[in-house]
Amino acid sequence: MTAPPSPAPTRVSAAAIAALRRQVDRRLVGLRPERMSYWNHWRELSDYILPRRGRFLITPNPGDRGDPRNQKIIDSTATLAARTLASGMMSGITSPARPWFRLTVGDSDLARAPAVKRWLDEVTRRMMRVFAKSNFYNALATVYEELGVFGTAVMVILEDYQDVIRCQPLTVGEYYLANSDRMSVDTLYREFTLTVAQAVAQFGLEACSATVQSMYRSGQLDQQVLVGHAIEPNDRPVPDDPTPRGMPFRSVYWELGSSQSLLLGQRGYREFPVCAPRWHVVGNDVYGRSPGMDALGDVKALQVEQKRKAQAIEKMVNPPMIADVSLRNQPATLLPGGVTYVPGNASGVGFKPVYEVSPPLAGLVEDIQEVQRRIQQVFYADLWLMISQLDTVRTATEIVARKEEKLLMLGPVLERFHAECLNPAIARTFGVMERAGLLPPAPAELARQAVQVDYISMLAQAQKAVATTGIERLVGFVGSLAGAHPPVLDTIDFDEAVDEYADMLGVSPRLLTPRPQVDEIRRQRARQAAQAQAMNTSLAAVQGAQTLSKIDVGGGQNALQKMLGWMGA
Numbered sequence: 001m002t003a004p005p006s007p008a009p010t011r012v013s014a015a016a017i018a019a020l021r022r023q024v025d026r027r028l029v030g031l032r033p034e035r036m037s038y039w040n041h042w043r044e045l046s047d048y049i050l051p052r053r054g055r056f057l058i059t060p061n062p063g064d065r066g067d068p069r070n071q072k073i074i075d076s077t078a079t080l081a082a083r084t085l086a087s088g089m090m091s092g093i094t095s096p097a098r099p100w101f102r103l104t105v106g107d108s109d110l111a112r113a114p115a116v117k118r119w120l121d122e123v124t125r126r127m128m129r130v131f132a133k134s135n136f137y138n139a140l141a142t143v144y145e146e147l148g149v150f151g152t153a154v155m156v157i158l159e160d161y162q163d164v165i166r167c168q169p170l171t172v173g174e175y176y177l178a179n180s181d182r183m184s185v186d187t188l189y190r191e192f193t194l195t196v197a198q199a200v201a202q203f204g205l206e207a208c209s210a211t212v213q214s215m216y217r218s219g220q221l222d223q224q225v226l227v228g229h230a231i232e233p234n235d236r237p238v239p240d241d242p243t244p245r246g247m248p249f250r251s252v253y254w255e256l257g258s259s260q261s262l263l264l265g266q267r268g269y270r271e272f273p274v275c276a277p278r279w280h281v282v283g284n285d286v287y288g289r290s291p292g293m294d295a296l297g298d299v300k301a302l303q304v305e306q307k308r309k310a311q312a313i314e315k316m317v318n319p320p321m322i323a324d325v326s327l328r329n330q331p332a333t334l335l336p337g338g339v340t341y342v343p344g345n346a347s348g349v350g351f352k353p354v355y356e357v358s359p360p361l362a363g364l365v366e367d368i369q370e371v372q373r374r375i376q377q378v379f380y381a382d383l384w385l386m387i388s389q390l391d392t393v394r395t396a397t398e399i400v401a402r403k404e405e406k407l408l409m410l411g412p413v414l415e416r417f418h419a420e421c422l423n424p425a426i427a428r429t430f431g432v433m434e435r436a437g438l439l440p441p442a443p444a445e446l447a448r449q450a451v452q453v454d455y456i457s458m459l460a461q462a463q464k465a466v467a468t469t470g471i472e473r474l475v476g477f478v479g480s481l482a483g484a485h486p487p488v489l490d491t492i493d494f495d496e497a498v499d500e501y502a503d504m505l506g507v508s509p510r511l512l513t514p515r516p517q518v519d520e521i522r523r524q525r526a527r528q529a530a531q532a533q534a535m536n537t538s539l540a541a542v543q544g545a546q547t548l549s550k551i552d553v554g555g556g557q558n559a560l561q562k563m564l565g566w567m568g569a
Helices: 014-048 077-093 114-133 136-150 196-203 210-217 291-317 361-378 396-435 458-482 486-491 494-505 515-549 559-568
Strands: 101-105 154-160 164-170 175-179 185-195 224-233 249-255 265-269 321-323 351-353 451-455 552-554
Touching: 014 136, 014 175, 014 185, 014 224, 014 249, 014 291, 077 136, 077 291, 077 361, 077 396, 101 114, 114 136, 114 164, 114 396, 136 154, 136 164, 136 291, 136 396, 154 396, 164 396, 185 196, 196 210, 196 224, 291 361, 396 451, 458 486, 458 494
Parallel strands: none
Antiparallel strands: 101 451, 154 164, 175 185, 185 224, 224 249, 249 265, 321 351
């Protein structure tokens, strides 16, 4: 059996490798205590809401993977609410069916330059195609669910030769995070397993430990290998080194528990490839809080209430019975239509309930519905399903107002998600595409200009709705005054109003005519109007002359000749 070719080794001394191995081992141990403080909470969230999420054993028994894990769920309201939350955020923030971001620059005048606008629009369109072609949206669906339930979600964006980028969502319990001095996540550690065949294929046979090499050569390809992975800032950068040692972020793989001071591999990243959004963070916390955590008490109470309701119904339908001792060991039945024979002179012999059960089911059902409503409100289900839950038909204006009011509640979450997930994802994808030559040449005006991101999703536009409403009200007010005082129209720059309104709505610049072309169109229209006016004046003069030439004033002259004679005199 021949091993696959190993990647070209980087010239690093054995002492440097051993020192880095000790460093990542120590860092992994240091990251464990804080994550363990969330461990039990995450386990309960997984048990009661998303039982198939979470990795709480590094080496799970493969035979247990198909076992039912939802044994603690009797009422699935929370699971459905979490699914609705994820779907609503996907459609409202990063809908694959419509543009949800665009690129711009900080200089507003430069951003309006035609060449700059068209370049930014073309780059945005290409990035949207890359997102659609890759598994970006599939991974985001997992991120939204993890974020809503566990408060923290992680997605790693790697370069891919087929789809440009490849996204790998991680589940809670699989990773460790650490903050930078700016309280943003800049470090990811994780523990996972690979088979011997996968480890050799990914890192090469020579990079593996002697134990793994022995298993590979003996054909034990499906044995599990415990692997550690670290992505963190490179604290030992080598200036001007094009290898991973010179990049801002390093990626280190090693075999956990191996006595050999070896590394499976080292890589480098020019951008931090990890998106780690948190729903809500307090102080310098690394891991976030979530709607799932807020709803957990109601979720557990709901399971108890549903269980008690089922028990009450069971006791009503099939109550505990008592019978005369003479019926012991006698044929007896409680089935519908069944017959139990007793002596003819027996009195009081038969079956009857031990006690009468008449639980207040109406009150219990009402309380259950109230708990269900609270869970749905915590997960914003009333926001995402607002229209379908309306009892009566409402006007479009009222629906828009109600929706904007509820979307304000998601403002802080939306801003944090932009900063911690979408900004890194867009920056990472932009960098990968730029290095791969997949972006058009930038205009000269953009030299040394930082490209920024402007979000135009449904939720982002809802936040901007106040500004667009202001423009509409101002233009409408001025228009109403113009009927009584037309000069008031001169107080508004309507071209600027259209540009601002389109910018707030996220309309593609391709739909708007550039300002220089608009000015040229207006100049042509003015010239055409002047020419038409001059022509009309000439025609009026000709018609007047014709009329005068037909008027006889005597002496063999018409009115035109007499006028010309006077003019000559």
